[in-house]
Amino acid sequence: MRRHFLILGDQLHPDPHPLLVDFNPAHDHLLMIEAADEAQHVWSHRARIALFLSAMRHRADGFRQLGLPIDYLTLGSHPHARLADALSAHLATHPTSVVVMLEAGDLRLQDALRQACDAAGSALLVRPDPHFLCSLDDFMRWAGDKPGLRMEFFYRWQRQRHNILMADGEPVGGQWNFDADNRQPFGRQGPPPRPQAPRFARDALTQAVIDEVRARFPDHPGSLDDFAWPVTLAEAEAALADFIRHRLPDFGRWQDAMWAGEPFLWHSLLSAALNLKLISPRQVIDAAVQAWQDGKAPLPAVEGFVRQILGWREFVRGIYFRHMPALAESNQYAHHTPLPDWYWTGKTQARCLADSIGQTLLHGYAHHIQRLMITGNFALIAGLEPRAVADWYLAVYVDAVAWVEEPNTLGMALNAWPGMTSKPYCASGAYIKRMSNYCSGCRYRPEQRTGASACPFTTFYWDFLIRHQPRFASNPRMALPLKHVARMSEAERSAITDYAEKLRQNLEAI
Numbered sequence: 001m002r003r004h005f006l007i008l009g010d011q012l013h014p015d016p017h018p019l020l021v022d023f024n025p026a027h028d029h030l031l032m033i034e035a036a037d038e039a040q041h042v043w044s045h046r047a048r049i050a051l052f053l054s055a056m057r058h059r060a061d062g063f064r065q066l067g068l069p070i071d072y073l074t075l076g077s078h079p080h081a082r083l084a085d086a087l088s089a090h091l092a093t094h095p096t097s098v099v100v101m102l103e104a105g106d107l108r109l110q111d112a113l114r115q116a117c118d119a120a121g122s123a124l125l126v127r128p129d130p131h132f133l134c135s136l137d138d139f140m141r142w143a144g145d146k147p148g149l150r151m152e153f154f155y156r157w158q159r160q161r162h163n164i165l166m167a168d169g170e171p172v173g174g175q176w177n178f179d180a181d182n183r184q185p186f187g188r189q190g191p192p193p194r195p196q197a198p199r200f201a202r203d204a205l206t207q208a209v210i211d212e213v214r215a216r217f218p219d220h221p222g223s224l225d226d227f228a229w230p231v232t233l234a235e236a237e238a239a240l241a242d243f244i245r246h247r248l249p250d251f252g253r254w255q256d257a258m259w260a261g262e263p264f265l266w267h268s269l270l271s272a273a274l275n276l277k278l279i280s281p282r283q284v285i286d287a288a289v290q291a292w293q294d295g296k297a298p299l300p301a302v303e304g305f306v307r308q309i310l311g312w313r314e315f316v317r318g319i320y321f322r323h324m325p326a327l328a329e330s331n332q333y334a335h336h337t338p339l340p341d342w343y344w345t346g347k348t349q350a351r352c353l354a355d356s357i358g359q360t361l362l363h364g365y366a367h368h369i370q371r372l373m374i375t376g377n378f379a380l381i382a383g384l385e386p387r388a389v390a391d392w393y394l395a396v397y398v399d400a401v402a403w404v405e406e407p408n409t410l411g412m413a414l415n416a417w418p419g420m421t422s423k424p425y426c427a428s429g430a431y432i433k434r435m436s437n438y439c440s441g442c443r444y445r446p447e448q449r450t451g452a453s454a455c456p457f458t459t460f461y462w463d464f465l466i467r468h469q470p471r472f473a474s475n476p477r478m479a480l481p482l483k484h485v486a487r488m489s490e491a492e493r494s495a496i497t498d499y500a501e502k503l504r505q506n507l508e509a510i
């Protein structure tokens with residue numbers, strides 16, 4: 001009996017595709033399935049849906065050109081919302097003893113597929129995904145029974161064992177970290193002339209997908225008007241080359257800076273192509289290191305970039321698989337305030353939030369510091385319900401896949417799950433003022449804690465510290481902000497708490 005080789009929408013690796021090492025076209029069949037529920041279990045941005053469908057259909061064309069037998073089930077070709085139900089129906093008409101797949105990046109989906117195979121009496125063979133530089137087994141061995149995992153130590157271990165930016169067992173340049181050179185603000189004068197972000201013209205297939213997404217998902221959030229993401233292997237490689245040439249040299253320097261109306265700055269814009277597996281982390285890291293060796297990019301920029309790919313990206317994946325399902329439902333601060341509607345519309349008077357959410361709705365993209373220190377920081381200090389926030393992040397970004405979104409949101413930004421960072425990423429309006437020009441055009445004042453002109457970030461920041469003071473008392477990294485709280489009079493503290501509560505009751509109006 002032939003085997004079904006199931007390829008998911010985020011497993012579009014280049015040839016030779018790693019799932020197909022023992023694929024025998026005489027007996028085996030490739031299977032790819034589009035399912036509406038993948039767009040609907042969180043209310044996905046239309047650009048995210050279009051990206052997945054277009055990339056899947058292009059990749060399926062590639063498999064057909066190689067002459068591989070493939071069953072490709074489009075959204076319109078079957079009545080099932082859930083991917084697992086579509087698989088069940090397929091197995092009923094195309095029975096098989098074995099379904100083979102690479103490990104899914106979403107445990108919800110992996111479980112559902114396993115149940116579908118069990119019910120059909122087919123074995124499900126799940127193989128490790130060699131896309132990553134750290135296998136899950138290696139991560140679990142590294143993590144062992146350490147109580148708190150820190151990205152910095154994982155990153156150093158990865159650099160050493162893969163011999164990346166190392167010389168004679170030491171980090172090149174004599175240090176692991178160039179944060180002192182990186183992460184600068186633009187200052188009053190604003191960013192220097194910026195390279196254009198690459199745009200990939202829509203071919204007929206992508207245009208047809210966009211028309212279909214408009215028709216099928218009319219009330220989903222997000223615009224399709226500006227869709228220009230890479231959707232093929234060749235476009236993903238071109239996107240990488242464009243970044244290395246035009247933006248990598250200044251990547252580190254402006255990594256944390258924000259500027260109104262500037263969605264992309266010097267960021268790589270590679271996360272979606274990486275997460276669909278159109279390009280590999282090894283390829284991306286090699287290209288960046290080569291640029292440094294060729295004298296085309298400085299070491300701090302290259303190290304800062306390699307840290308994101310070799311360190312953070314692989315670290316959060318390990319965290320996801322090690323700590324699900326607890327991670328998904330974590331809420332250590334017992335925060336329960338509902339997500340305000342303006343997270344879905346961008347219609348708020350807070351300029352930093354309006355700009356970050358506005359570009360998210362337009363492009364399905366915001367850069368890391370906007371996700372962490374604007375939308376994430378606000379959700380943390382205002383006390384928004386973590387699950388609702390995580391579902392929002394999973395819905396609105398073109399690069400969102402559970403294994404990377406959940407730990408970033410619940411572990412890093414919201415600190416709802418405590419094991420990932422040594423302190424919460426909370427900040428007042430003063431930080432946002434330093435790192436951007438948002439505050440200059442805003443109706444709120446970043447230095448003001450209470451009153452009609454108070455910056456909501458500043459109010460909620462101090463309120464957050466006051467509310468959770470006992471929990472932070474034993475954390476040396478929180479000592480400085482807590483000293484400021486201690487210096488406040490009782491009256492100042494209650495004024496902040498009262499005003500924060502008033503604001504929280506009327507969040508829609510911010």
Ligand SMILES: Cc1cc2nc3c(=O)[nH]c(=O)nc-3n(C[C@H](O)[C@H](O)[C@H](O)COP(=O)(O)OP(=O)(O)OC[C@H]3O[C@@H](n4cnc5c(N)ncnc54)[C@H](O)[C@@H]3O)c2cc1C
Pocket residue numbers: 266267268269270271272274275305308309312313314316366367368369371372376393394397399400401404405406408409412413
């Ligand atoms: C709350 C929150 C949610 C996030 N959700 C996602 C998500 O769903 N999908 C996703 O790919 N990234 C997510 N990130 C991480 C990061 O913000 C994005 O990878 C990055 O903004 C993508 O833009 P870029 O490709 O231009 O990245 P760059 O700034 O150019 O960074 C280079 C690459 O490094 C990797 N990277 C950087 N930081 C991280 C990180 N913390 N975790 C994992 N990879 C990282 C990405 O692959 C990225 O493409 C999230 C971060 C936060 C704070």
Ligand code: SF4
Pocket residue numbers: 350351352353428429430432433438439440442443444445446455456457458
């Ligand atoms: S004043 Fe506050 S709300 Fe307004 S842009 Fe600055 S940080 Fe954001």
